Amino acid sequence: MIRNGDGSLARRSGVLALLAGSLAISSTHAADRVDYARQVKPILSARCFACHGALKQESGLRVDTARAILAGGDGGPAIVPGSVGESPLIDRVSGEGDDRMPPTSEGVGLAPDQIAVLRAWIEQGARAPADDRPEPDPRDHWSFRPPVRPGVPPNGGGNPIDAFLARQWAKQGLKPQPPAPSGIWLRRVTLDLIGLPPTAAERAAFQADRSPDAYEKVVDRLLASPHHGEQWGRHWLDIWRYSDWWGLGKELRNSQKHIWHWRDWVVESLNHDVGYDQMIREMLAADEQSPNDLGRLRATGFLARPYFLFNRNTWLEEVVEHTSKAFLGLTLNCARCHDHKYDPIGQPDYYRFRAFFEPYQLRTDVLPGTPDLDRNGLPRAFDANLDAPTFLFIRGDERRPRKDRPMKPGLPALLAPEGIAIEPVTLPSEAATPGLRSFVVADLLKEADAKIEAARAAIAKERGRIALATSGWTRGPMLLDLFSWTLATRTLASAEANRDSLRARARADRARSQGIPASDLISQASKLERQAALASAELDLARATFAAGKPDPKKLDPARKAVDAARKKLEAPGDLYTPIAGARKTLESNVEPAASQRMPFPSTSTGRRSALARWIADRKNPLTARVAVNHVWMRHFGAPLVPSVADFGRKGTPPTHPELLDWLAIDFMDHGWSLKRLHRLIVTSDAYRRTSSARGADPATLVADPENRLYWRMNSTRMEAQVVRDSLLRLAGSLDETIGGPPVPSNDEASRRRSLYFFHSHNDYPRFLATFDDASVIECYRRSESIVPAQALALSNSKLALSMAGRITAQIGTTNDPEFIRSAFETILGEAPTPDERTACELTLAQWRAILKARNTTDPNLRARVNLVQALLNHNDFVTIR
Amino acid sequence: MPHPHPAPSRRDFLAGLGTSFTGLALAAILHRDRVSLGSEAGWSPPDGKPHFPPMARAVIWLFMNGGVSHLETFDPKPELNRFAGKSIEATPYKNALDPKKLALSRVVVVNDANGQQRNTLFPTQVGFKKYGQSGIEVSDWLPHLGGCVDDLAVVRSIYTTDNNHGAQTQFHSGRHMLDGEFPNLGAWVHYGLGTLNDDLPQFVSIGHREYWNKSDGHYLGPEHDAVPIRVDPTNPLDYARPEGDLSTEEQRLGFSLVDRLDRLRGESYPGDPALSARIKSYELAFRMQRSLPEALDFRGEPESTHRLYGLDDPVSRPFGEQLLATRRLVERGVRFIQVQHGAGGAGVWDAHSGLRNNHAANCRKIDQPIAGLLVDLKRRGLLDETLVVFGTEFGRTPGSQGGDGRDHHIYGFTVWMAGGGLKGGVVHGATDEIGFHAVENRHYVTDIHATILHQLGLDSRRLELPGRKRLDIDHGQPIREILA
Numbered sequence A: 001m002i003r004n005g006d007g008s009l010a011r012r013s014g015v016l017a018l019l020a021g022s023l024a025i026s027s028t029h030a031a032d033r034v035d036y037a038r039q040v041k042p043i044l045s046a047r048c049f050a051c052h053g054a055l056k057q058e059s060g061l062r063v064d065t066a067r068a069i070l071a072g073g074d075g076g077p078a079i080v081p082g083s084v085g086e087s088p089l090i091d092r093v094s095g096e097g098d099d100r101m102p103p104t105s106e107g108v109g110l111a112p113d114q115i116a117v118l119r120a121w122i123e124q125g126a127r128a129p130a131d132d133r134p135e136p137d138p139r140d141h142w143s144f145r146p147p148v149r150p151g152v153p154p155n156g157g158g159n160p161i162d163a164f165l166a167r168q169w170a171k172q173g174l175k176p177q178p179p180a181p182s183g184i185w186l187r188r189v190t191l192d193l194i195g196l197p198p199t200a201a202e203r204a205a206f207q208a209d210r211s212p213d214a215y216e217k218v219v220d221r222l223l224a225s226p227h228h229g230e231q232w233g234r235h236w237l238d239i240w241r242y243s244d245w246w247g248l249g250k251e252l253r254n255s256q257k258h259i260w261h262w263r264d265w266v267v268e269s270l271n272h273d274v275g276y277d278q279m280i281r282e283m284l285a286a287d288e289q290s291p292n293d294l295g296r297l298r299a300t301g302f303l304a305r306p307y308f309l310f311n312r313n314t315w316l317e318e319v320v321e322h323t324s325k326a327f328l329g330l331t332l333n334c335a336r337c338h339d340h341k342y343d344p345i346g347q348p349d350y351y352r353f354r355a356f357f358e359p360y361q362l363r364t365d366v367l368p369g370t371p372d373l374d375r376n377g378l379p380r381a382f383d384a385n386l387d388a389p390t391f392l393f394i395r396g397d398e399r400r401p402r403k404d405r406p407m408k409p410g411l412p413a414l415l416a417p418e419g420i421a422i423e424p425v426t427l428p429s430e431a432a433t434p435g436l437r438s439f440v441v442a443d444l445l446k447e448a449d450a451k452i453e454a455a456r457a458a459i460a461k462e463r464g465r466i467a468l469a470t471s472g473w474t475r476g477p478m479l480l481d482l483f484s485w486t487l488a489t490r491t492l493a494s495a496e497a498n499r500d501s502l503r504a505r506a507r508a509d510r511a512r513s514q515g516i517p518a519s520d521l522i523s524q525a526s527k528l529e530r531q532a533a534l535a536s537a538e539l540d541l542a543r544a545t546f547a548a549g550k551p552d553p554k555k556l557d558p559a560r561k562a563v564d565a566a567r568k569k570l571e572a573p574g575d576l577y578t579p580i581a582g583a584r585k586t587l588e589s590n591v592e593p594a595a596s597q598r599m600p601f602p603s604t605s606t607g608r609r610s611a612l613a614r615w616i617a618d619r620k621n622p623l624t625a626r627v628a629v630n631h632v633w634m635r636h637f638g639a640p641l642v643p644s645v646a647d648f649g650r651k652g653t654p655p656t657h658p659e660l661l662d663w664l665a666i667d668f669m670d671h672g673w674s675l676k677r678l679h680r681l682i683v684t685s686d687a688y689r690r691t692s693s694a695r696g697a698d699p700a701t702l703v704a705d706p707e708n709r710l711y712w713r714m715n716s717t718r719m720e721a722q723v724v725r726d727s728l729l730r731l732a733g734s735l736d737e738t739i740g741g742p743p744v745p746s747n748d749e750a751s752r753r754r755s756l757y758f759f760h761s762h763n764d765y766p767r768f769l770a771t772f773d774d775a776s777v778i779e780c781y782r783r784s785e786s787i788v789p790a791q792a793l794a795l796s797n798s799k800l801a802l803s804m805a806g807r808i809t810a811q812i813g814t815t816n817d818p819e820f821i822r823s824a825f826e827t828i829l830g831e832a833p834t835p836d837e838r839t840a841c842e843l844t845l846a847q848w849r850a851i852l853k854a855r856n857t858t859d860p861n862l863r864a865r866v867n868l869v870q871a872l873l874n875h876n877d878f879v880t881i882r
Numbered sequence B: 001m002p003h004p005h006p007a008p009s010r011r012d013f014l015a016g017l018g019t020s021f022t023g024l025a026l027a028a029i030l031h032r033d034r035v036s037l038g039s040e041a042g043w044s045p046p047d048g049k050p051h052f053p054p055m056a057r058a059v060i061w062l063f064m065n066g067g068v069s070h071l072e073t074f075d076p077k078p079e080l081n082r083f084a085g086k087s088i089e090a091t092p093y094k095n096a097l098d099p100k101k102l103a104l105s106r107v108v109v110v111n112d113a114n115g116q117q118r119n120t121l122f123p124t125q126v127g128f129k130k131y132g133q134s135g136i137e138v139s140d141w142l143p144h145l146g147g148c149v150d151d152l153a154v155v156r157s158i159y160t161t162d163n164n165h166g167a168q169t170q171f172h173s174g175r176h177m178l179d180g181e182f183p184n185l186g187a188w189v190h191y192g193l194g195t196l197n198d199d200l201p202q203f204v205s206i207g208h209r210e211y212w213n214k215s216d217g218h219y220l221g222p223e224h225d226a227v228p229i230r231v232d233p234t235n236p237l238d239y240a241r242p243e244g245d246l247s248t249e250e251q252r253l254g255f256s257l258v259d260r261l262d263r264l265r266g267e268s269y270p271g272d273p274a275l276s277a278r279i280k281s282y283e284l285a286f287r288m289q290r291s292l293p294e295a296l297d298f299r300g301e302p303e304s305t306h307r308l309y310g311l312d313d314p315v316s317r318p319f320g321e322q323l324l325a326t327r328r329l330v331e332r333g334v335r336f337i338q339v340q341h342g343a344g345g346a347g348v349w350d351a352h353s354g355l356r357n358n359h360a361a362n363c364r365k366i367d368q369p370i371a372g373l374l375v376d377l378k379r380r381g382l383l384d385e386t387l388v389v390f391g392t393e394f395g396r397t398p399g400s401q402g403g404d405g406r407d408h409h410i411y412g413f414t415v416w417m418a419g420g421g422l423k424g425g426v427v428h429g430a431t432d433e434i435g436f437h438a439v440e441n442r443h444y445v446t447d448i449h450a451t452i453l454h455q456l457g458l459d460s461r462r463l464e465l466p467g468r469k470r471l472d473i474d475h476g477q478p479i480r481e482i483l484a
Helices: A006-031 A036-047 A066-071 A088-094 A112-123 A160-172 A182-194 A200-208 A214-224 A226-239 A260-271 A276-289 A294-304 A312-328 A347-355 A438-470 A476-513 A519-546 A553-571 A594-598 A608-616 A624-637 A658-670 A675-683 A699-704 A721-731 A767-771 A789-797 A799-812 A817-829 A835-854 A860-873 B010-016 B021-037 B078-082 B167-173 B185-192 B248-268 B273-295 B303-308 B317-331 B355-379 B445-455
Strands: A246-248 A251-254 A360-365 A378-383 A583-585 B058-064 B128-131 B136-139 B152-159 B203-206 B227-229 B336-341 B386-392 B413-419 B426-428 B438-440
Touching (some): A036 A112, A182 A200, A182 A214, A182 A226, A182 A675, A214 A675, A226 A260, A260 A378, A276 A294, A276 A378, A276 A608, A294 A360, A294 A378, A476 A519, A658 A675, A721 A767, A721 A799, A789 B273, A799 A817, A799 A860, A835 B248, A860 B248, B058 B185, B152 B438, B185 B445, B203 B317, B303 B355, B355 B413, B413 B445
Parallel strands (some): B058 B386, B152 B426, B203 B336
Antiparallel strands (some): A246 A251, A360 A378, B128 B136, B152 B413
């Protein structure tokens, strides 16, 4: 039995009393006059509008106005004012089982106090204010309407951004803050555009430049820097969920090996200012648009990222969710199990969208110079299963596909009223048969020749040794030399046979692809391939016989059998040979049959993804440019124009500056979707130049907009994880500026490469970066900016921070204390110290020196300065971009 | 809710620093979140206070990695011995194989060697004895825990749906691996409740974590990840001491200079909530550097306590140290401590073969330490306010795998809880006669979460974030029958 302490009984009754109290309170409320707008409508909106509102009218019923509730639906009026007993609405919300509303599939029913409110409202006559409006038509939702270029307000200055912002201030009587000190601006714009702080030389040059376009010159220099692509590449890789591969042990389960080629493509594309529309088309369909351009094929890493070995549905769910969130700001994922509750997207739309991707799979193509796909290769998308059907899953349950009704690729009618045209694409022969790419055979032959060379060199060495041995008197070594001689000659024979086989197979491949009658070449290829197999088996047999100095009985028998089998195959004439692969298909799943693995790559592609990409990147698409512009704006200003950055639907948040957003979106599209132009426009605005301090601000402005929604000052932001680390390295003069290439191991804390080059997967990531809210590879449309003690510990105690402090001190050089302090402030924080700050530093320097001297430290002066630099690296304004 | 104030004076600004760290840090974060999430009318972030009077203030979450056999620990099944070697089909319990009942399983790895149906019944590998006034039966491998049984609420009817070790995540977050990544219980508690001690992290993880269990906060944000702690006072967490030559005295001067300079910045940037939060975070970091090693230093504990946790036995010592550290942290006001046992690969409890040796050995590692923890908490009066949970990702099959092991089993297994305002000495729920399906008072894993949140005074529905709709099954239902 249960033993109950008195204390817990007492406490328990306390809880009961409290609960009873809260119930009593709500019924008292219900007995008072019920306020329809404040109490009734929010309940209906939260629980009923999705099916009985503007989006849908199940059973012909809408409940988004009191009038509509009275009018009722197919079953007559939903309520009778004054008579709860005759009001079906109350029956339904308080019922049990299948009749209950909202249905059990929507979760729990209304709470008793909510039902009480509805009852009281009906009892009191179901009155509503005159301005009781229905939900707006979903088709009129702002982001589903194409942007219309708004006129730029007059008198706003040269930059339209400032004109739009100024109009809002004028309306609300706000007064903007003055520009930031120039050193702060330089640090801000440099960190923002290239992710590194300005050097001393750059600071000096800017301070000395008195020309009217000094600011613009800095911006142009930064946009032209190759580091710009690295910094903004990392931003876009957040949104596009870049991740290196992960799995269990060596088993690759997620993403792909060598996916860093996609990262490099992003960096390069941004540096070359490739249009954002073009980037979208390449990421979704470069294999159809430029099937033989290995450089562009890297872009389809976007489709390699969601790979999941164990479940194709999970894989495609991620593709659908993040294609629609990243490019369209649509939460299509909400329609997987049921119709979307807020946006005009039906459950079938979800599966139609999935159908664009259904045929695609992944493979790794051989790249020039590295035939070994374990060392390098290009993970990329291609249409493998051209007729793969897409089925709607009942309630999203993959075990319940609607096989009677396969879904064709298509788009929500609202967004693509005229439908979408899909044209299959015929692929050039090298795309479907990558072994035909000239470098593939050339590289394989080079490798084969190198093996022959090595084998010949080994033989020459053996020959020398045998000559030496036969000139002597002992017999023992002779036998051993015979062993190694046999091995060496077999190795050479195998290497030569392999080269001959390669050549013959390549010749046959070429002839077949050109449609030339090739039966002779094919049988020659078949024969030489079998000869190579025999030579390889004979080499294995020689190894089993001789390698250990004596025959290995366990290996000997199978090796003999293998030789016999190879010989037999060679004797039977054949017309089958293995074409040069040039690519390796990625497992479709852990249960993909071998036959499916061996299927040749199709010579056509469905064209589905090209069609989708064209529609997304079309200037008629109302969402794409707005979503992109919002992402860019947020990363410059520390706040987005549309706060729900990945949801522009009805559940999202409306823009704070709708006209500015539309103007930027249209201007962006008008100028070839150029991101560099957009960056330039934003960072050369007065708004961007403003101080982020509220000091001395107009009191009325502070009261009216304390959170700075209207940009009367700049926002301070916290450096992203990568920028924190890269800044330490740059200030210390230690940054390795190499751009691109395979990832640096995540635990290589001694690496001086930029942080975006670290291996970064769900399982492996650098611990220093993780402390500063590094991007989650699962989803990261916006970084967190937490402030936690772990960050303080990392900057105070990590080897990285401590050693960089020493180097930064050396960079600043030896001057007198006040000079050193000033220079350290400018280097690390972007501006000179105030007199109070200087005094505080001088005082502490003296204290450090005193204790260091007392301990007989070798150079107390230098060490005290290192400590000062270390302290400034822990200053709030080091990790803050002011 | 603290706002950026209209042009505060320097004095106001400095005075504002007196408020609790969480308040300010939260304010800084929410200052941003409010912008991104503020669309939801009426939504406001948690204020750090419980929603109703709590029965417990702290949680110790013991997680056994690999899948503990319920049949050899807390759920004895004599019928297994009676029908040992028989196919389930050939016993009176063949309806256990009803495909409708088996449809619960959501398979991640198709054709995996493990996680399969095992139909040849395997006898119980250990004896059971009744313990305490309640007379609840406990395995002979767990004699010390048997001695605590009158403090346990044993729930024998838990089920889950992932038949592979992804169920580890599922046990923590309530969501199947194929659904994606979701915050786990500790993160929700950390998100919902304020701090009990400004000198220590409030959500701590002790013990190695395997890859499916590496992070906690997910969409709540990384600040709600557990702080991983090593039971080593000289090196308790990453970056806990200078990785270089820097004396404590020099560093103390450095910290106070940073503090001074940051405060001076407050004049140039009045009302900047991030600045105040950062100052507080440095204060906490500096204090944490001192208080964590102290909390993990067992030298002040008497010899009898060392023995109580099994520190005198090399077999039980490692887990015993984790649990003694746990008690010392709970005592000092840490809110939620996640303790992992046996992570690495699939987890040490994953007895596909040699179950007898495996479980006998693993039970030896945990029995004395867990019993010691319960006894210690109780004698210090901490058990009333501390809820201890003993969980694992799933049970093990009644049928044998390879003649001497048991496979993963999701349809019914045991979890127990103790303290924190729960009943002791009770068994709730039951599996069928062969320990296959939970048949009485079935509970999905989130019912455990709901029970814990309820005892902490939290309503998970009130913690929900706009745009992050949770399902009823994510919230679960408190197991009311075991509430005291």
